[in-house]
Amino acid sequence: MAWTSGSGTLAAGTSQQWSFSWGGNGDVGPQLIQAEPTNASGELATTEIAEGLDNNGHLTYYATVENLGSTAAQFQWRGGGF
Amino acid sequence: MKEKQVITPGGPRPSENVFGVPPGHFVRRRPDGSYVVEPAPQSEMRGADQGMAEEIVITPGGARPRARVHSIEPEAILDGTNGHYRMLHPSGDTLADFGAIEHVSEGEPLMPRNVVLPSRVAPALGSGWICYASWNRVNTITSFSTTWTVPPAPATDNGQLVYIFNGIQSASMIYQPVLQWGSNGEFGGSYWCVASWYADSQGGPAFHSTPVSVNTGDQLIGIMTLTGQSPQGFSYNCEFQGIANSGYPLQNVPELWQCVETLECYQMTAATDYPSGKTEMASINIQTGATDPGVVWTFVDSVTDVGQHILPFDNSYSGHGEVDIWYGPGPYWVSGSGTVAAGASQQWSFAWGGSGDVGPQLIQAEPLSESSQLATAPIAESLDSNGHLTYYATLTNQGSTAAQFQWRGGGR
Numbered sequence: 001m002a003w004t005s006g007s008g009t010l011a012a013g014t015s016q017q018w019s020f021s022w023g024g025n026g027d028v029g030p031q032l033i034q035a036e037p038t039n040a041s042g043e044l045a046t047t048e049i050a051e052g053l054d055n056n057g058h059l060t061y062y063a064t065v066e067n068l069g070s071t072a073a074q075f076q077w078r079g080g081g082f
Numbered sequence: 083m084k085e086k087q088v089i090t091p092g093g094p095r096p097s098e099n100v101f102g103v104p105p106g107h108f109v110r111r112r113p114d115g116s117y118v119v120e121p122a123p124q125s126e127m128r129g130a131d132q133g134m135a136e137e138i139v140i141t142p143g144g145a146r147p148r149a150r151v152h153s154i155e156p157e158a159i160l161d162g163t164n165g166h167y168r169m170l171h172p173s174g175d176t177l178a179d180f181g182a183i184e185h186v187s188e189g190e191p192l193m194p195r196n197v198v199l200p201s202r203v204a205p206a207l208g209s210g211w212i213c214y215a216s217w218n219r220v221n222t223i224t225s226f227s228t229t230w231t232v233p234p235a236p237a238t239d240n241g242q243l244v245y246i247f248n249g250i251q252s253a254s255m256i257y258q259p260v261l262q263w264g265s266n267g268e269f270g271g272s273y274w275c276v277a278s279w280y281a282d283s284q285g286g287p288a289f290h291s292t293p294v295s296v297n298t299g300d301q302l303i304g305i306m307t308l309t310g311q312s313p314q315g316f317s318y319n320c321e322f323q324g325i326a327n328s329g330y331p332l333q334n335v336p337e338l339w340q341c342v343e344t345l346e347c348y349q350m351t352a353a354t355d356y357p358s359g360k361t362e363m364a365s366i367n368i369q370t371g372a373t374d375p376g377v378v379w380t381f382v383d384s385v386t387d388v389g390q391h392i393l394p395f396d397n398s399y400s401g402h403g404e405v406d407i408w409y410g411p412g413p414y415w416v417s418g419s420g421t422v423a424a425g426a427s428q429q430w431s432f433a434w435g436g437s438g439d440v441g442p443q444l445i446q447a448e449p450l451s452e453s454s455q456l457a458t459a460p461i462a463e464s465l466d467s468n469g470h471l472t473y474y475a476t477l478t479n480q481g482s483t484a485a486q487f488q489w490r491g492g493g494r
Contacts, residue, residue: 024362025364027448029412029414030446030448030492031446048459049457050455050458051446051447051455052449052454052456052480053451053453053455054452054453055398055402055452057364057398057403059395062455
């Protein structure tokens with residue numbers, strides 16, 4: 001099931017790590033998560049996807065986006081699983 | 083002279099160890115662990131041969147004559163002093179005398195090796211303990227609880243029987259708060275209900291509390307607690323927390339030393355006889371007095387004819403542990419597990435048959451240890467000189483302690 005969630009702006013050459021959380025125990029299986037640039041000339045790399053299990057037994061997903069362009073870029077997150 | 087070998091299911095064995103079981107007979111395990119073939123009890127014979135299904139009850143643990151299935155009255159106590167079982171009024175008065183049950187002090191856990199499959203119907207799908215997780219204690223189990231949600235009713239109603247429970251058992255007996263869908267011949271029907279059971283093996287006695295109906299979406303907390311220990315044995319309580327009369331106390335019995343989380347089914351004829359999706363056996367809390375129990379589950383998928391399986395989700399055992407019972411195939415694959423030290427990385431390979439090509443694959447490491455975070459990158463593919471494609475994924479433990487994990491993935 002594909003989803004879109006969260007948006008932001010990222011300065012040139014910088015990175016941000018975002019977290020994504022679902023209800024219940026948080027488990028929605030393996031998730032492909034990518035940052036989509038929403039302004040012209042934006043080039044973003046999603047460099048890392050991680051899963052974390054907290055001490056309450058809740059699974060949270062993390063993704064890191066890096067702005068490979070020379071100007072600030074706006075973006076939104078998209079993803080999906082099985 | 084070389085001994086004659088017979089290739090049985092399970093592999094070759096000497097012919098003198100292979101026995102035929104004639105119609106109308108059954109295999110009984112003796113207290114010393116040996117086995118004997120005996121004529122079936124008269125009530126079982128009637129149930130099997132004359133279609134008198136009401137004579138047989140399919141309890142957790144399988145088929146047994148109705149005469150051996152006993153209801154424990156609300157507020158009564160099941161007492162097993164010296165191996166002789168009686169139902170006692172709280173005042174101590176005897177309400178019923180069930181006689182002696184032989185106990186096996188050592189050996190393998192009672193279930194699933196002693197499940198008795200009903201003989202009167204040949205269902206299309208497998209029966210008995212479908213999938214389960216088990217753990218043998220080191221120190222005496224003092225408390226074991228699990229929380230789960232009553233699933234949706236199965237999509238089809240073909241007379242099937244579904245049991246879902248956590249439980250504690252020995253080589254002789256099992257004590258368990260059980261969620262049930264379907265009729266077992268004694269109670270239940272096309273609805274969910276709960277009862278607690280203390281059951282013997284091989285068609286022996288079984289004792290249940292008064293069944294209580296529950297509804298899809300209800301949250302259940304099945305809990306077993308050690309309430310006493312004396313030279314006469316161990317005493318326990320078992321109930322669904324917050325549901326009146328859903329259990330009964332048990333006193334002066336041999337220790338129960340294995341914890342299980344189990345899906346047990348009978349008379350299954352179609353995948354839709356199962357509930358859909360999965361049941362999360364969550365908030366698992368196992369205590370062994372003041373000592374750390376150090377729980378490590380063993381997972382067994384005994385029947386996989388419609389993709390049923392059980393998987394770990396959270397290896398904790400102090401209130402947030404979880405294992406998931408899947409009633410069919412998962413939407414993604416799970417393969418391989420391990421432990422990675424803090425700050426360390428591991429590269430794993432994943433290979434399929436044939437050319438190995440299963441298209442683009444999303445592969446991620448799922449942490450099973452609490453307070454851990456694992457990143458997966460990059461994912462690679464390589465083609466060897468034989469034309470076989472292999473996939474690779476690298477995980478990094480971003481936490482400050484070692485983390486257990488399993489791999490999950492899928493494609494389109």
